[in-house]
Amino acid sequence: MALLDRAIVRMLPVVPRPVVRKLSERYIAGPELADACRVIKRENAAGSHATVDVLGESVDDEVEARAFVEAYLRVLRAIEREGLDSNVSIKPTAFGLGLGYEVCRANLEEVIADAASRGNFVRIEMEDSSCTDETLALYRELRGAGHENIGVVLQAYLRRTPADIRALADLRPNVRLVKGIYVEPPSLAYRGFDEIRASFVACLEALLTAGAYVGVATHDEWLVDEACRLLVNRPREEYEFQMLLGVRRELGARIAADGHRLRIYVPFGERWYEYSLRRLQENPKIAGYIAADTFGRLLHPLNGRGRKA
Ligand SMILES: Cc1cc2nc3c(=O)[nH]c(=O)nc-3n(C[C@H](O)[C@H](O)[C@H](O)COP(=O)(O)OP(=O)(O)OC[C@H]3O[C@@H](n4cnc5c(N)ncnc54)[C@H](O)[C@@H]3O)c2cc1C
Numbered sequence: 001m002a003l004l005d006r007a008i009v010r011m012l013p014v015v016p017r018p019v020v021r022k023l024s025e026r027y028i029a030g031p032e033l034a035d036a037c038r039v040i041k042r043e044n045a046a047g048s049h050a051t052v053d054v055l056g057e058s059v060d061d062e063v064e065a066r067a068f069v070e071a072y073l074r075v076l077r078a079i080e081r082e083g084l085d086s087n088v089s090i091k092p093t094a095f096g097l098g099l100g101y102e103v104c105r106a107n108l109e110e111v112i113a114d115a116a117s118r119g120n121f122v123r124i125e126m127e128d129s130s131c132t133d134e135t136l137a138l139y140r141e142l143r144g145a146g147h148e149n150i151g152v153v154l155q156a157y158l159r160r161t162p163a164d165i166r167a168l169a170d171l172r173p174n175v176r177l178v179k180g181i182y183v184e185p186p187s188l189a190y191r192g193f194d195e196i197r198a199s200f201v202a203c204l205e206a207l208l209t210a211g212a213y214v215g216v217a218t219h220d221e222w223l224v225d226e227a228c229r230l231l232v233n234r235p236r237e238e239y240e241f242q243m244l245l246g247v248r249r250e251l252g253a254r255i256a257a258d259g260h261r262l263r264i265y266v267p268f269g270e271r272w273y274e275y276s277l278r279r280l281q282e283n284p285k286i287a288g289y290i291a292a293d294t295f296g297r298l299l300h301p302l303n304g305r306g307r308k309a
Contacts, residue, residue, distance in 0.1 A: 005287045012277055012286075023289050024276030026246035028055070029268040033071075033078055036268035039245065040084045043264045047256050049240070050086035051123060052079070055269035058093040065096035065107055071269070072111045080118045087121040089265065092135050101134055105141065112142060116149045121174075123215075126153035128182040129189070136164060143171050151215070154207075155180030156200035157189040165203060169210035176215035176242060177203055181278055201226050208234070215263065217242035221251055228258070236261060244279070 012020070029039040040050040054071045072088055079086050090111065096103035112122045126135055139152040151174030154161050158180060168175075179196050180189065190196050200223055207214050208230060216227045216239065224241065231239055240261035243252050256262045267275055280286055 002287070005284065008287045009281045012280055017273065020276050020280065021272065024272065024279055027244065027267070027276065027279040028272050029245065029266050031268065031270050031272075033074060033268065036075070036266050037078055037082055037084065039266050039268075040079075040086050041082070043266070044085045047262075048252070049261065049263040050084065050266050051089045051242070051263055052086055053089045053091075053125075053265060053267040053275075054094070055267050055275050056094050056271035057091045057127065057274065058098055059096055062096060062099060062103060065094070065099065065103065068094045069107045069110055073114055076111070076115055076118055076120055079120060086266070087123065088115065089123040089125050091125045091127060092131060092138065093127055097131060097134060101138070104134075105138055108138060109142065109145070109147070112147050112150055116147065121149045121151065123151045123153065123176060125176075126155055126178075126180075129158065129184050132158070132160070132164075136168070139173070140168070140171065143173075151175060151213070153178060153217075154203065155189075156203045157184065157191075157196045159188060159190065161199070161203050162206060165206045165210060165212075168212075172211045172213075173207075174213040174215075175207055176217050177207060178217045179220075181282075197223060201230075204230055208239075214239045215242045216240070217265075219243055219248040219251060224251065224255060228260075231260075247279070 029035040036052050040052070043050050052075050054068060054075065056068065059065045059068065072090060075088055078084070079088075088111075090108065092104050092108070095107040108122070108124065115122050124135060124139055126132065135152065139150065142150055152168075153176040154164060156177060156179050177200065179200060190199055197220070200218070204214060204216065204227060216224070218224060218227075227241070236259065240263050241252075241255045242263045242265060244265045245267065252262055252264070280289075283289065
């Protein structure tokens with residue numbers, strides 16, 4: 001990333017929320033479930049599968065965690081009702097992991113059981129390293145309780161991940177493999193671009209050797225090509241590629257045109273801010289975006305004013 005972009009990324013938390021919201025529109029389906037359904041229909045029509053994320057993380061109490069459970073149950077009902085090709089992705093902290101392991105487990109189990117009754121699937125996401133042990137324990141315990149319709153996420157930047165793959169191998173896990181998005185200390189995580197790439201490839205190889213179903217979740221074209229090389233003789237139903245809504249659509253089109261399964265991550269909801277910041281911080285053209293928005297507002301100062309609420 002260029003110097004100016006890096007400086008702007010550091011400033012993002014002080015950029016006014018309305019600007020962040022506008023800049024990040026492409027990454028989010030909208031505030032309502034209906035928005036997510038509309039976007040999933042569009043993605044399905046283009047041949048892609050979807051996974052839905054109800055935006056938000058880290059709840060303060062059980063009432064808030066309950067609201068997330070209810071929201072996901074509504075999503076699962078809507079997917080079935082509208083015949084959408086989509087599963088769901090859940091952040092453990094939104095389901096109460098910070099309040100207690102058992103709270104989160106019970107909440108997850110309710111949604112997983114509901115998903116199973118509809119023939120659907122739940123991906124348990126991976127958050128910062130303070131959650132890794134408990135998230136993997138949840139996955140193992142829920143699989144042990146007979147829930148087969150679940151998967152987890154592993155982060156290639158964590159030094160521990162090869163050991164986690166070995167420990168999970170007996171489950172033949174369903175794993176979304178990502179680089180990792182949270183800021184972690186060098187004692188826990190690789191920081192260099194090339195070493196994270198190398199770890200991603202090594203983790204993918206290890207997962208395939210372990211017989212895992214892998215969701216290769218990256219927009220890094222080099223990694224997509226490396227994955228295609230490793231997957232060359234695999235049946236298409238044993239893996240998929242995954243990408244975030246609004247990111248590198250041309251790469252997604254190429255993956256799909258080559259005949260691979262592609263799943264698009266579709267976030268929706270009112271709690272858009274943290275997710276938006278993360279996406280903008282990853283966008284290599286962030287300086288250009290901010291400049292275009294700022295000049296746009298300077299040139300058209302009346303935009304947005306004088307409208308009815
Ligand atoms: C489906 C999916 C689910 C994920 N789930 C998790 C999770 O549970 N836990 C977790 O820690 N992380 C998760 N991530 C995020 C992941 O860890 C990375 O932070 C993120 O994918 C960026 O890494 P990359 O592999 O795409 O490579 P990068 O090197 O970051 O990106 C490759 C290229 O993609 C383009 N690009 C990337 N981001 C943007 C953007 N926002 N806007 C425009 N262009 C962009 C750029 O051209 C960039 O050069 C998920 C990612 C995906 C795709």
